[in-house]
Amino acid sequence: MRLDVVTIFPEYLEPLNVSLVGKARARGQLNVHVHDLRAWTYDRHNTVDDTPYGGGPGMVMKTDPWGDALDSALADGYETGSHAPALIVPTPSGRPFTQELAVELSERPWLIFTPARYEGIDRRVIDEYATRMPVHEVSIGDYVLAGGEAAVLVVTEAVARLLPGVLGNAESHRDDSFAPGAMANLLEGPVYTKPPEWRGRGIPDVLLSGHHGKIARWRRDEALKRTTAHRPDLIERCDPKAFDKKDREMLSILGWAPDPEGEPYGRFWRRPEGVEE
Numbered sequence: 001m002r003l004d005v006v007t008i009f010p011e012y013l014e015p016l017n018v019s020l021v022g023k024a025r026a027r028g029q030l031n032v033h034v035h036d037l038r039a040w041t042y043d044r045h046n047t048v049d050d051t052p053y054g055g056g057p058g059m060v061m062k063t064d065p066w067g068d069a070l071d072s073a074l075a076d077g078y079e080t081g082s083h084a085p086a087l088i089v090p091t092p093s094g095r096p097f098t099q100e101l102a103v104e105l106s107e108r109p110w111l112i113f114t115p116a117r118y119e120g121i122d123r124r125v126i127d128e129y130a131t132r133m134p135v136h137e138v139s140i141g142d143y144v145l146a147g148g149e150a151a152v153l154v155v156t157e158a159v160a161r162l163l164p165g166v167l168g169n170a171e172s173h174r175d176d177s178f179a180p181g182a183m184a185n186l187l188e189g190p191v192y193t194k195p196p197e198w199r200g201r202g203i204p205d206v207l208l209s210g211h212h213g214k215i216a217r218w219r220r221d222e223a224l225k226r227t228t229a230h231r232p233d234l235i236e237r238c239d240p241k242a243f244d245k246k247d248r249e250m251l252s253i254l255g256w257a258p259d260p261e262g263e264p265y266g267r268f269w270r271r272p273e274g275v276e277e
Contacts, residue, residue, distance in 0.1 A: 001106075001163060002031045002082045004073040005113040005152055006066070008048055010034045012149035021157055024166045033073065040068040049118050058119040066114070066125045073112060074132075085110040086134045089126060090151035092144050094137030097155060100184075101138065105155070106162035113155070115148030182220075185238040187231060189222025221250050228254045235268055243268070 005013055013034045016022065024030040038046040049059035070087075077085060086108050095101075105111060112133075114121060126135060140151045161167055192203040206218045224247060227234050235251070240258060243251065248258070256268045 001029070001108070001160075002033070002077060002080075002110045003113070003156060004033045004035065004077065004111070005115065005149075006035045006037050006069045006073065007113075007115050007147075007149055007152075008037045008117060009147065009149055010036050012147075013152065015153055016156060019157075020166055021160045024160055024163065027165075029163055029165055030160055033076070035069055035073060037065050037069050040065045040072070052119060056119075060119050061116055061121040063122045063125055066121055067128065070112065070114070070125075070129060077110060077112075082110045084108065084133075085112055086136060087126075087129050088113045088152075088155060089121075089135060089137045090115050090140070090148035090155070091120065091137050092139050092142070094139040097138040097140050097151075097158070099158070101136070102155070102158040103162060105136070106159045111159070113148075113152045115152050117147040182242075183223065184242065185227075185234045186223045187227045187234075189219055189226050217246060220247065224250050225254060228256065232270065238267070240267055 007013065013032075016032055016034075017025070021030065021032075025032055037048055041047055047062070048065050049061050052058065052060045074085065086105070088105070088111050090113065114125075126137070129135060138151070138155065140154050145151065192207060196203055196208070204218065206214050209215065224235075228251070235256065251257075251268055255271050255273070257271045259267050259269055
């Protein structure tokens, strides 16, 4: 996979040289190019922003530096054999970045990131490149950062770890929170390692039982418990067909019941009376 990042703070992307992403780069699994947007400015002050049309506070990033920078990155990528680029625009007004989207992006050969500063990039830039490639405007949360570089790091790490050979154990991501399949819309439960007792605290006996079926059920129940406690909205919008008989029993214990109007099992809602004793 090739990644291009255009930014006015190239040094912000230094973490891409460490940990799993850094190792993937060293092994040639990830080809990262960081471009300084100011290299495509032509005035003495290297200006990348201007006042917004219509008035208002803040500044807006200019069209010409972004257009020239993106054209240059695209030309370089095509010359080196890359193809099928997608533009990733980090913005709090984008669609939520999810594990599902991370999986989708991990299957693309080339991602180009446009982390903005100030009030964002002149909209015409995004509209222009949307005619040339898929554009994903993504938000990593309901808050506003000083710039999009931190979001680039988040998205890159989430995507890169899904690439073949990046994780030491290829099965590691299958039980992640939100992982497609059994863990979709669920949070992963607690995990434990040696020693078996620490400061008077043990670990659940089932994890020492060697009974794989009981261990799998315990992990599933713990995922349901954590999700109902921390992200009940995920349970409410989950397809009821994703829950088996044991899941529904645990949800009932946790104070949830299917919508009586659903057939055969409606979406689950918290009962007014709460958790069973």
